[in-house]
Amino acid sequence: MEIKGSVVLVTGGGNGIGEAVAKYFAKQGASIAIVDMEQKNINRVVADLKAMGAEAIGVRANVTSEAETARFVQATLAAFGKLNITVACAGIIRDGTMLTLDKETGKVSRKMGLDKWAPVIDVNLTGTFLTLRDAAEAMVNGGWPGLLVTISSVNKCGQVGQLNYSATKVADALMPKIIIGEFMLRGIRNIRCVGIAPGYTATPLLTGMNQDALQAILKDVHLGRLVEPEEIARTIGHCAENEAINATTIEVTGGLCYAGGIAK
Amino acid sequence: MSTFKYNDTEFAVTAAGQGWDITRTLPDGSAALVGTGLFAGMGPAEAQIRALALVKAIYPVGIKVVGPDVAHPNMIGDLRIVGPDVTHPNFIYWDKDSASCPAQL
Numbered sequence: 001m002e003i004k005g006s007v008v009l010v011t012g013g014g015n016g017i018g019e020a021v022a023k024y025f026a027k028q029g030a031s032i033a034i035v036d037m038e039q040k041n042i043n044r045v046v047a048d049l050k051a052m053g054a055e056a057i058g059v060r061a062n063v064t065s066e067a068e069t070a071r072f073v074q075a076t077l078a079a080f081g082k083l084n085i086t087v088a089c090a091g092i093i094r095d096g097t098m099l100t101l102d103k104e105t106g107k108v109s110r111k112m113g114l115d116k117w118a119p120v121i122d123v124n125l126t127g128t129f130l131t132l133r134d135a136a137e138a139m140v141n142g143g144w145p146g147l148l149v150t151i152s153s154v155n156k157c158g159q160v161g162q163l164n165y166s167a168t169k170v171a172d173a174l175m176p177k178i179i180i181g182e183f184m185l186r187g188i189r190n191i192r193c194v195g196i197a198p199g200y201t202a203t204p205l206l207t208g209m210n211q212d213a214l215q216a217i218l219k220d221v222h223l224g225r226l227v228e229p230e231e232i233a234r235t236i237g238h239c240a241e242n243e244a245i246n247a248t249t250i251e252v253t254g255g256l257c258y259a260g261g262i263a264k
Numbered sequence: 265m266s267t268f269k270y271n272d273t274e275f276a277v278t279a280a281g282q283g284w285d286i287t288r289t290l291p292d293g294s295a296a297l298v299g300t301g302l303f304a305g306m307g308p309a310e311a312q313i314r315a316l317a318l319v320k321a322i323y324p325v326g327i328k329v330v331g332p333d334v335a336h337p338n339m340i341g342d343l344r345i346v347g348p349d350v351t352h353p354n355f356i357y358w359d360k361d362s363a364s365c366p367a368q369l
Binding site: 031039043046047049050053054055056057058059060071072074075078079080 | 280281283285296297298299300301302304314317318320321322324
């Protein structure tokens, strides 16, 4: 698929990986629709895209709502008349262990509540599903060649303290295989689906964290630094251009290893 | 440049290169970009029609954007100000139907 002239929809496009994806595709000549929850971020990124000479719109919407995913797909079509690439970057974390024990008694003193569990499932899993579903609906009905992209994580293999997050990211990693299997059965041959599983990436979430903790994380990365959001964006761009990449999830981690030296 | 008012918000459609920019006026009088470089090659009248359609899609009737960029803060003390629940069965939604979001009139 040629990126120039295509229309790209990016949820979570107001910062981090989503912003980098939006700007990467804009540089390649695509038209961009960004979706985010923070209007200030939307305004900033759309202004940046204007400065780059790109065609762009910004939509404030919540990916967990069926009405809103339908709305931002509709807005994309109203602006650009088609949709080719959809990258579901919107995601959140609410880290914590399932159980917390009292140090003195050894008994359970706290449990992870639905207040931490449900929002992560809603945004990272349901939001990805709704975004890809409505984007695919538009692509199929419009007859446009398409690429659906889920954003998984290297922690799809499981990370203590991220029961909620890892559960969603393993599901996001699996989606491309199931979606393409369904497309195969339905005779939909012009829409592909891939997942990207970033490692520790230099988003504001990580670069703003305690620097000692950050250095401890980097000790396990073979590359010796955080992955740049632009490196994730370039990988997605490669997936768009290389039609042989399909129904799979690609890790972009810089070589994240367990403490013993085995790659995760 | 042409302007139109929709859902109590003023929007402006301004020529920008070969396309058109759409801005909305915020309550403090400043402007925020809704879209840029759109509808390349279209004349002013057609661009305004397309801009209105786009604005209706981005800001459906019944929803006003609330957040830190406008006069209404998201939080007042511990009180969170949120928009209406657009999935509620009694919410009157826009008139464009789709399989995944049927119109409710």
